[in-house]
Amino acid sequence: MKRVTIDNVTIGQGRPKIIVPIVGKTQAEVIQAAKDASKSSGDLVEWRIDFYEDVEKAGAVSELSQEVKQLVNKPLLITFRTFEEGGERELSYEQYVALYQEIINEGHVDLLDIELFIPEEKLDDLIQECRSQGIYVVLCNHDFERTPPEEEIIRRLELMESKGADICKIAVMPQTPEDVLTLLKATHRRQQFTKVPLITMSMGSLGMISRLSGEVFGSAATFGSLGKASAPGQMAVEDLAVSLKNLSL
Numbered sequence: 001m002k003r004v005t006i007d008n009v010t011i012g013q014g015r016p017k018i019i020v021p022i023v024g025k026t027q028a029e030v031i032q033a034a035k036d037a038s039k040s041s042g043d044l045v046e047w048r049i050d051f052y053e054d055v056e057k058a059g060a061v062s063e064l065s066q067e068v069k070q071l072v073n074k075p076l077l078i079t080f081r082t083f084e085e086g087g088e089r090e091l092s093y094e095q096y097v098a099l100y101q102e103i104i105n106e107g108h109v110d111l112l113d114i115e116l117f118i119p120e121e122k123l124d125d126l127i128q129e130c131r132s133q134g135i136y137v138v139l140c141n142h143d144f145e146r147t148p149p150e151e152e153i154i155r156r157l158e159l160m161e162s163k164g165a166d167i168c169k170i171a172v173m174p175q176t177p178e179d180v181l182t183l184l185k186a187t188h189r190r191q192q193f194t195k196v197p198l199i200t201m202s203m204g205s206l207g208m209i210s211r212l213s214g215e216v217f218g219s220a221a222t223f224g225s226l227g228k229a230s231a232p233g234q235m236a237v238e239d240l241a242v243s244l245k246n247l248s249l
């Protein structure tokens with residue numbers, strides 16, 4: 001499997017890597033969270049810019065990303081989670097693409113989170129632009145209501161890879177314990193054929209186990225919160241680090 005190595009952190013090898021989300025609303029909160037993240041056991045940092053109040057101001061994110069990257073001193077993933085997939089703010093696809101283009105060209109970022117189901121030509125353009133700037137592409141999909149069937153989860157992961165993802169990510173909501181098993185089974189099956197790392201999770205408290213079991217079933221990273229979680233079911237980063245260590249193969 002092709003691994004992704006950034007600043008000595010390798011995704012797709014050994015114990016799942018911990019990604020710490022920054023969900024600050026103001027610039028001061030973002031900076032404080034970046035400082036906290038740098039001292040945490042997180043291996044990478046995700047800045048969830050849909051939480052940031054100035055996200056729509058031209059140049060605000062790319063400018064602040066320089067400071068965030070410097071403070072965290074870890075690989076930095078930037079994510080705008082759309083409203084349709086459980087994010088904090090509504091943007092048109094045109095605005096989403098323009099924001100991402102600005103970040104790709106002017107920002108400081110190692111990995112960019114792009115949603116698989118944005119219009120296809122926009123997706124292809126953004127992937128191309130990331131490539132030309134040496135930014136890794138994390139293609140992803142989220143269902144905050146339910147867990148699609150196993151074959152459908154596998155189909156989406158395959159589609160992400162065929163589109164050129166460096167990492168494929170899917171987060172789904174379980175309604176039953178069987179749904180958690182569906183996500184784990186799909187992960188385990190896809191993991192045997194994929195050429196790129198997968199990140200999968202079943203959300204909420206029912207799905208929490210999936211955030212700990214990546215080394216067994218094939219999820220290469222897991223999100224651990226610093227204070228405020230960016231999605232339901234995330235454990236606190238330090239508890240997560242201890243649990244992953246205890247569960248390590």
Ligand SMILES: O=C1C[C@@](O)(C(=O)O)C[C@@H](O)[C@@H]1O
Pocket residue numbers: 021046048079081113140142169171201203223230231232234
């Ligand atoms: O895609 C994901 C996964 C996630 O939704 C989770 O369930 O941990 C958290 C988000 O911040 C991140 O972008």
